[in-house]
Amino acid sequence: MRLAPGSTVNIQDMSWEEFESILQELGEKRSRRVAYSKSTLEIMLPLPEHEKSKDLISDIVKILLKIAGKSYEPFGSTTFKRENIAGVEPDACFYIQNYQRMIGRRKLEPDDPPPDLAIETDVTSKTTLDAYEAIAVPELWIYDSKKLRIYLLSDGHYIESDRSPNxxxxxxxxxIAATVEQAWQVGTVQALKEFEEALDRSSF
Structure with a gap:
């Protein structure tokens, strides 16, 4: 399957077995991203805009965790699955409360918890909340159209919040929205430097 950067393909009425087969065929080291929910598979090839934003927000999270004195384990775009129901690959994700359990983990085990925080940047496609609800990720950030939305899992469904428990x-x-936009003007390194300086000056 040939995809141009920024394009997406949706395939409906796909069984779990077919989804697993496609994952195996695509392999782990690939540029294509996939999501599976309600028997529908989405395959997406990100744009550079997508990659820059997700890397920047991931770096911001690492800075915040360091300042807060919290340990973590980053798991990048690992594929998380709930058998026969959903599969999803975040742009970035972090184990924070459960970081100790995931130290040294080279591949996920069936009883591993979901990541404590997942991040999606919606440039070429829209994140399917259903898949994340099925995986039961406690906190999900979605950056889209210059806006960050925070979703918290409550009774199996996401509610939007203006604050992060972490x-x-x-x-x-x-x-975060301001820092991402600033990065397009002054560059990523300078934007992150200004972000840290703003935190140092603040009373947060």
Whole structure:
């Protein structure tokens, strides 16, 4: 299957076995991203805009975790699955509360918990909340159209929140969006430097 950067393909009425077969055929080291929910498979080839935003937000999370003195294990775009129901690959994800359990883990085990925080940047496609609800990721960030939305899992469904339980005193929806946009003007390194300086000056 040949995809141009920024394009997506949706395949409906796909069985779980077919989804697993396609994952195996695509392999682990690939540029294509996949999501599976309600018997529908989405295959997406990201744009550079997507990659830059997701890397920047991931770096911001690492800075925030360091400042907060929290340990973590990053799991990147690992494929998380709930058999026969859903499969999803975040742009980035982190184990925070469960980081100790995941130290040294080279591949996921059946009883491993989902990541504590997952991040998606919606440039070429829209994140399917159903898949993340099925995987039961406690906190999901979606950056789309210059706006960050924070979703928290409650009774099996996501509710939108203006605060993150992992960083409760920081107005993330404001400062992350501003930092991503600043990076397009001054570059990633400078934007991250200004972000850290702003945190140092703040009373968060």
């Amino acid at each position: 960083f409760p005193n920081i107005p993330l929806t404001q400062i």
